[in-house]
Amino acid sequence: xxxxxxxxxxxSMGLVGRMDKVRIAQxxxxxxxxxxxxxAAMAMGPFFVASPAATFRALAEGARSxxxxxxxxxxxxxxxxxxxxxxGAGLLVGFLVGISRFAHEVFEPIIIALYAVPxxxxxxxxxxxxxxxxxxxAWFAMFFxxxxxxxxxxxxxxxxRRVYLKVARSLRLSKLQLFRSVVFPAILPSLVAGxxxxxxxxxxGVVLGEMFASRHGLGFVLVQSVSxxxxxxxxxxxxLLTLIAFVVNGAFLLWETLLTHRRPVQAVAF
Amino acid sequence: xxxxxxxxxxxxxxVAFLEFGPRAGFGDEIxxxxxxxxxxxxxxxxxxxxxxxxxxxxAGAFLLAFLLSAATGVPLGWLLxxxxxxxxxxxxxxxTYYAIPIFAFYPLLLAILGFNILPIVAIAWLWSVVAxxxxxxxGFGQIREVLMKVGRSLNLSRWKIVSRIFLPAAVPYIxxxxxxxxxxxxxxxxxxxxxxxxxxxxxxxxxxxxNFRTLDMYAAMYVVLTVALLLNWGLNRVERRLYARAA
Numbered sequence: 001x002x003x004x005x006x007x008x009x010x011x012s013m014g015l016v017g018r019m020d021k022v023r024i025a026q027x028x029x030x031x032x033x034x035x036x037x038x039x040a041a042m043a044m045g046p047f048f049v050a051s052p053a054a055t056f057r058a059l060a061e062g063a064r065s066x067x068x069x070x071x072x073x074x075x076x077x078x079x080x081x082x083x084x085x086x087x088g089a090g091l092l093v094g095f096l097v098g099i100s101r102f103a104h105e106v107f108e109p110i111i112i113a114l115y116a117v118p119x120x121x122x123x124x125x126x127x128x129x130x131x132x133x134x135x136x137x138a139w140f141a142m143f144f145x146x147x148x149x150x151x152x153x154x155x156x157x158x159x160x161r162r163v164y165l166k167v168a169r170s171l172r173l174s175k176l177q178l179f180r181s182v183v184f185p186a187i188l189p190s191l192v193a194g195x196x197x198x199x200x201x202x203x204x205g206v207v208l209g210e211m212f213a214s215r216h217g218l219g220f221v222l223v224q225s226v227s228x229x230x231x232x233x234x235x236x237x238x239x240l241l242t243l244i245a246f247v248v249n250g251a252f253l254l255w256e257t258l259l260t261h262r263r264p265v266q267a268v269a270f
Numbered sequence: 271x272x273x274x275x276x277x278x279x280x281x282x283x284x285v286a287f288l289e290f291g292p293r294a295g296f297g298d299e300i301x302x303x304x305x306x307x308x309x310x311x312x313x314x315x316x317x318x319x320x321x322x323x324x325x326x327x328x329a330g331a332f333l334l335a336f337l338l339s340a341a342t343g344v345p346l347g348w349l350l351x352x353x354x355x356x357x358x359x360x361x362x363x364x365x366t367y368y369a370i371p372i373f374a375f376y377p378l379l380l381a382i383l384g385f386n387i388l389p390i391v392a393i394a395w396l397w398s399v400v401a402x403x404x405x406x407x408x409g410f411g412q413i414r415e416v417l418m419k420v421g422r423s424l425n426l427s428r429w430k431i432v433s434r435i436f437l438p439a440a441v442p443y444i445x446x447x448x449x450x451x452x453x454x455x456x457x458x459x460x461x462x463x464x465x466x467x468x469x470x471x472x473x474x475x476x477x478x479x480x481n482f483r484t485l486d487m488y489a490a491m492y493v494v495l496t497v498a499l500l501l502n503w504g505l506n507r508v509e510r511r512l513y514a515r516a517a
Contacts, residue, residue: 048382117499118456120465121472129301222374225381229381231381
């Protein structure tokens with residue numbers, strides 16, 4: 001048995017008791033937040049903080065009367081189209097730039113620089129090109145989400161180890177076989193990390209788009225509620241958006257951990 | 271062809287597209303304007319001082335948000351590094367933090383804090399503080415234990431170990447956190463201004479759009495892009511130098 005293996009097994013056995021405590025604390029964390037929320041609501045009053053109960057009532061009322069489902073559907077449609085575009089373009093561009101070292105060196109700084117720019121101000125251009133509606137929203141969201149996917153695909157492709165490729169060549173694999181059984185499995189973990197971060201930013205793009213110029217969608221209802229000062233509805237919408245982000249992100253995290261058996265990349269997105 | 275030349279060619283091609291794309295009838299000519307016309311208008315706006323009020327508003331909110339996230343993010347990062355179990359508990363939540371569309375909190379903050387600079391600063395702070403804290407925590411974790419051991423074996427006082435060894439070793443990592451803090455603060459401020467506000471460069475873009483002042487809108491966009499690109503470029507240069515010195 002190689003020593004590193006023995007060591008890791010030992011330390012993981014020692015960790016069992018502590019890991020359980022960590023898990024329990026992790027499960028309790030959201031409940032702590034709800035308790036703090038309740039306390040804040042009682043201390044500051046309904047003008048500033050809607051209580052958890054009032055918030056849930058607002059969401060339940062929205063579900064019954066239909067505005068919630070209707071606007072949720074609009075937001076999710078935009079998100080779906082935008083994300084599909086971002087994934088398609090991101091994987092393609094990332095892979096093409098990643099397989100050539102020259103292209104990688106030329107484009108990487110440009111892509112990183114574009115990534116860090118406040119892209120939201122460019123939204124009017126999308127409105128000019130595609131008009132008001134789901135098309136402009138989807139392309140705008142794609143423009144947000146495509147960058148993490150490009151960057152992670154590109155760097156993943158770049159970091160496939162040379163020795164794998166050499167083995168594949170000496171085994172005389174065809175191009176397709178090379179991709180399917182060597183390159184793809186090697187880059188999959190960074191692909192998934194890119195897809196996860198890309199989803200978060202695409203979601204942000206959709207909500208921002210709806211907040212700025214739209215007649216439908218959760219982002220629109222949220223901005224509309226400011227003038228009505230409808231606090232329970234606003235807290236409900238923010239909670240709903242946060243929960244959607246948590247659930248989808250959690251699924252991606254699970255996939256990542258299953259693939260790598262390591263802790264997921266804690267990269268941050270713009 | 272060298273990498274530098276190719277990169278310059280790509281950037282030149284992009285700029286050329288911004289100039290000649292609209293002239294060649296890509297899109298319609300009322301809404302997509304060539305770069306040179308925008309540059310002329312931008313020059314005019316700079317001379318008349320139309321921009322200065324908005325520039326000052328954005329700069330003020332940005333500085334406030336950045337100072338706030340530096341002053342809170344670095345100590346938070348230190349706490350995360352110092353108390354490993356807290357970090358382990360919070361890890362899945364920290365990893366998920368940037369998946370939340372944080373700008374959804376902006377209308378809420380507007381309703382709570384009113385139409386002023388506060389909700390903008392609050393959003394920019396929320397958007398940047400976690401990046402600062404995470405990078406500070408990761409950075410402290412990178413400092414090699416052997417450096418501290420040398421300090422202890424030289425019988426340095428606790429204060430001297432911190433000031434002469436720990437902090438200098440941590441500087442590049444803290445800087446990376448602060449760099450992200452700046453970039454995020456700027457994005458947070460400009461995005462909030464764009465969505466709903468009464469001043470600032472982000473507001474100027476959306477206001478010009480809503481009032482069909484297309485030329486002004488593009489001029490403001492170019493200002494935003496230039497500021498962001500210059501800030502990034504400068505920060506990356508400093509960062510590279512710090513890491514080169516530390517290595």
